[in-house]
Amino acid sequence: MAAFSDLARATAWVFDLQKFGIKFGLSSTLNLLARLSLPYQQGQYLHIGGTNGKGSVAATLSAVLTRAGYPVGLYTSPHLVHFKERYRLGEREISEARLLEVINQVRAAVDDAEPPTFFEFATAMAFLYFFQEGAAPIILETGMGGRLDATNIVHPLVSVITNISLDHQEHLGEGLSAIAREKAGIIKPGVPLVTGACQRRVLDLFRDRCREVQAPMYVRGQDFEDRGASGGRFFYRGLSREFRDLTLNLVGRHQYGNAALALAVLELLNLAGLKVPETAIREGLVLTRWPGRLEIVPEDSRVLLDGAHNPAAARILAQTLKQTRGNGRLILVLGIMADKDMDAILARLLPLAETVIFTRPQYFRAATTDDLAARAQGYNIEVLQVPRVAAAVRQARELAGPQDRIVVSGSLYTVGEAKEYFEGIVGEGAKV
Secondary structure (H helix, E strand, O other): OOOOOOHHHHHHHHHHHHHHOOOOOOHHHHHHHHHOOOOHHHOOEEEEEOOOOHHHHHHHHHHHHHHOOOOOEEEOOOOOOOHHHHEEEOOEEOOHHHHHHHHHHHHHOOOOOOOOOHHHHHHHHHHHHHHHHOOOOEEEEOOOOOOOOOOOOOOOOEEEEOOOOOOOHHHHOOOHHHHHHHHHHHOOOOOOEEEOOOOHHHHHHHHHHHHHHOOOEEEEOOOEEEEEOHHHEEEEEOOOOEEEEEEOOOOOOHHHHHHHHHHHHHHHHHHOOOOOOHHHHHHHHHHOOOOOOOEEOOOOOOEEEOOOOOHHHHHHHHHHHHHHOOOOOEEEEEOOEOOOOHHHHHHHHHHHOOEEEEOOOOOOOEOOHHHHHHHOOOOOOEEEEOOOHHHHHHHHHHHOOOOOEEEEEOOHHHHHHHHHHHHOOOOOOOOO
């Protein structure tokens, strides 16, 4: 097949792979990498799964390891505005020219008899790009689940499972145990596991799996801990090190826990020979960026973007809003995926607000504004419907006074379109 000459057509072809849906399994990714003759087994990896916080932990590790001088590769999903956000080498996203090259190279290896899904193709791109650039270590965030996720073909230096809560049950199974079993699929023989899970049955399941494959297991709150201090600083007591007066750029007290997971991983990397000095740790924590998560919009400081897309993330957002609530009104702009627990998300957020504007991001899984508005009946709140995210944000800004706060949330897709509105960017296409 002929190579694409411009990025717009190339990314449109990649997004069109969404027609193959979500497919669990490793064979398609493995076969694609084999056709690329890519020796992915030789890489150094950090593999991160879990329900919430995966991206924050990955971004923190990337920032610290970059400050320590390592050529770090970071693969995350979904992107908010640009497809190239998924691929970072150190502090730089992949360039548009390199992105086009990598798409063409991977596309040339596709077997029409075994078409990859969007995520399988995007993951193969990550392996190819980072190997060509000499990235080490490579940080891989799972897309969904773990056991059959396209990223789960590596033998990492450390595995991380941030936490477990109810999400993606239609794909991962009903209940915490079923979800935890899928997430535990990234635990590899002899590879240390760092986890922030706290439920006893989940930890018992992880311990059983770790014993089975002789993998050491380190649990936040048991083997290492974090504690918030005054002035936005926190304390970390680790496996063998302690750090006081750490400052984290990411907003929200829950980020102390995510940072603690990253710090535990860094301690284990030290034992594996990847030395990270304290100066790099302190500088990296201050420099960590993870857009769309409790992000204050520079163009309008009244607006907070947070992609709380499941009940656990909505609970964290609600706690943060309660702690930081001023005297003004709270206006919510919410667009939620129809396959999420919409009622539970609304139950955590609607009681805090005076007005909600329901909207619908341009993605086929998004719930209709009529459905969301019907679910809001019974709450003592003004309910508006504005189908387009940009128009909904615009109306919220017109309604809000100087002391009011606007929170755009419910999905990373909603947040991504809000960022497009503020940045004046024309979207590249749907995001998975």
